[in-house]
Amino acid sequence: MKTRAITGFFFIAVLIGAVLLGPYVFVSLFSLIAAYCVYEFYRMVHTENTQPLVFLGVGVAALGLILVDMVLLGLLSYAVLPLGVTAVLLLYIAALFRKTVHPIQDVAYSLFGLIYAAIPFGFFMSLGFVNGIYNAYIPLGFLILLWTNDTGAYLAGRSIGRRKLFERISPNKTWEGFFGGAVFAALAGFILSYYFGILPLWCWVCMGLIIAIFGTLGDLVESMLKRNVGVKDAGNLLPGHGGLLDRFDGLLVAAPLVYLFLKSIL
Structure with missing residues (x-):
């Protein structure tokens, strides 16, 4: 528990620091995180009969993320x-040049790794530029809402959790925990509206609810x-927490939807 707490503290501090230190640090760190998440995915699914193209897949992810970063920073056009x-x-x-048992299966897993673990980070990084110029408070608010939802779900599930949410996939998750996380996230959105004035109150609350719903589904998808x-x-990169995918599973589903929500109203 002590190792988990220490790791969690420094992990959160690094992420907050990266968001607040400006656009270049922000996109650089989260691009590295995304590329490593793709690597973790490939390593996780690798078996004797399933051999994704690890180095090429990570390279393609890195290239795509670098292009996204340069577009967001105004160094290149969307073209x-x-x-x-x-x-x-x-x-x-x-x-074509690999002598593996199931080449089409290998390509399918390689592509899925990019869709699952890389593209959502592109949407998350775009949250910092949703108004055209970098604003740290939107991605920072997103992370705070994500962590608040996780904390609320844990506390509510541990104290009053009875009814299983998806027992077949994750036996420890309960409906009480889900609703507890949603309440905590909505309250956090209410508070953020006063400290991060970039968005109106209803936007922050809606963001909290989107993250509560789809962040939970993202967690379940990774458990599946x-x-x-x-x-x-x-x-095992983070002692006591597992890998980076284990820490960002909720972001992978919630970030694209939060970005689309904000783009539709701003």
Whole structure:
């Protein structure tokens, strides 16, 4: 428990620092995190019969993220983004030269790793530029709402949790925990509206509810994935917490939807 607490403290401090230190640090750190999450995914699903193109897949993810970063920072135009999509074709071609048992399955897992673990971080980083110029308070608020939801769900589930949410996938999650997390996230959104004035109160509360719903689903999706491949954690990079995918599972589903919500109203 002590190791978990220490790791969690420094992990949160690094993330908050990266958001507050400006756009270059923000996109650089989260691009590295995204690329490592893709690597964790490939390592997690790798078996004798499933061999994703690890290095090429991570390279394609890194290239795509770098292009997104440069567009967000105003160094390149949106016209370069198709280059990242075109690079995906390298996965098809490379599979021709590998003597593996199931090459199409390998390509499928390689592509899914990009969709699941890389693209959502592009949406998350875009939250910092949703108004065209960098504003740290929106991605920082997102992270605070995500952590608040997790904390509220844990406390409510531990104290009053009775009815299982998805017992087949995650036996410890309960409906009481889910609603407790949603209440905590909505209250956090209410508080953030006073300290982070960039968005109106109703926007922050809606963000909290979106994160509560889809962040929980993201957690369940990763639990389903880990059960499918028979592992407890996605990695061991963070002592007491597992891998980076284990810490960002909620973000992977919630971030694209929060970005689309904000773009539709701003």
